[in-house]
Amino acid sequence: MIAIELARVYGFCPGVRRAVEMVEEHLRERGPLATLGAIVHNARVVDRLASCGAQGVRALDEVNAPAVAITAHGAGLEVVEEIRRRGLGLVDTTCPIVKRAQEAAHRLSEAGFTVLIYGEAAHPEVQGLLAWTGGKGHATLVPTDAPLPKGGCLAVVSQTTKERDAFWEFVQAVVGQGQGVLRELQVVDTTCPETGRRYRAAQELARRVEAIFVVGSRNSANTRRLAEVVRATGVRTHFIESEDEIVPDWLAEMSRVGVTAGASTPDEAVQAVIRRLRELGGDR
Numbered sequence: 001m002i003a004i005e006l007a008r009v010y011g012f013c014p015g016v017r018r019a020v021e022m023v024e025e026h027l028r029e030r031g032p033l034a035t036l037g038a039i040v041h042n043a044r045v046v047d048r049l050a051s052c053g054a055q056g057v058r059a060l061d062e063v064n065a066p067a068v069a070i071t072a073h074g075a076g077l078e079v080v081e082e083i084r085r086r087g088l089g090l091v092d093t094t095c096p097i098v099k100r101a102q103e104a105a106h107r108l109s110e111a112g113f114t115v116l117i118y119g120e121a122a123h124p125e126v127q128g129l130l131a132w133t134g135g136k137g138h139a140t141l142v143p144t145d146a147p148l149p150k151g152g153c154l155a156v157v158s159q160t161t162k163e164r165d166a167f168w169e170f171v172q173a174v175v176g177q178g179q180g181v182l183r184e185l186q187v188v189d190t191t192c193p194e195t196g197r198r199y200r201a202a203q204e205l206a207r208r209v210e211a212i213f214v215v216g217s218r219n220s221a222n223t224r225r226l227a228e229v230v231r232a233t234g235v236r237t238h239f240i241e242s243e244d245e246i247v248p249d250w251l252a253e254m255s256r257v258g259v260t261a262g263a264s265t266p267d268e269a270v271q272a273v274i275r276r277l278r279e280l281g282g283d284r
Ligand code: SF4
Pocket: 013, 014, 015, 016, 072, 073, 095, 096, 097, 098, 160, 161, 192, 193, 194, 195, 263
């Protein structure tokens, strides 16, 4: 028998779970809607929602439904206004933690700060945060790219899914560069604790098992990063999208294996992997 152990924290974060539930409720009670971008980076969930009437679109011009859902990553205020201007219903699933980051970016830019976002400029959440700065924001992961307005005020916030320690290292570097240049520097830690909780739980699990199955879509940045964190512990790591990818030989001579999943992976995908592991001799 091979023992199967689940990470202490894994899978859907509260923000993604809430977004999916809001869309499901709308589909059930009010009918079809369009989602502006993928509601979650997981094909299983997107396909299920599509079969119930959720149309994924990249731009408002593509919408062919009476309502539009904004994803947990949020969007700029101008997107919300445009949805209303077009007479469409709005299902705003922006995660409350992302909303707090948007409010910070907006308040600081209104107060005259140049807003620096520690994050990936092309990521939808960062695009939304930039929009909330009213064009006065800048996003980067490289401290030397930070704008340093001479005698001016700089505020630093973070893309919510970035690791807290990495954010503060970035801040330290910017503080060093800004000495004697900036008049004022404000920092608002807008990182989300959920990401770090999944990493730490996976690292703890790695100490107790011989191999870990990381379940999630390859197009999910947070699951890819989770797999990197697991791999860095030295434990044998299998990054799989579904139970069909499990090779029975992977379990040869194993006595204890672990399972974890990214913040965009639904419970049903994790349960399907556990069922398959049981079929192959696992015990849980
Ligand atoms: S990772 Fe955090 S900020 Fe992002 S959706 Fe989940 S709970 Fe919200």
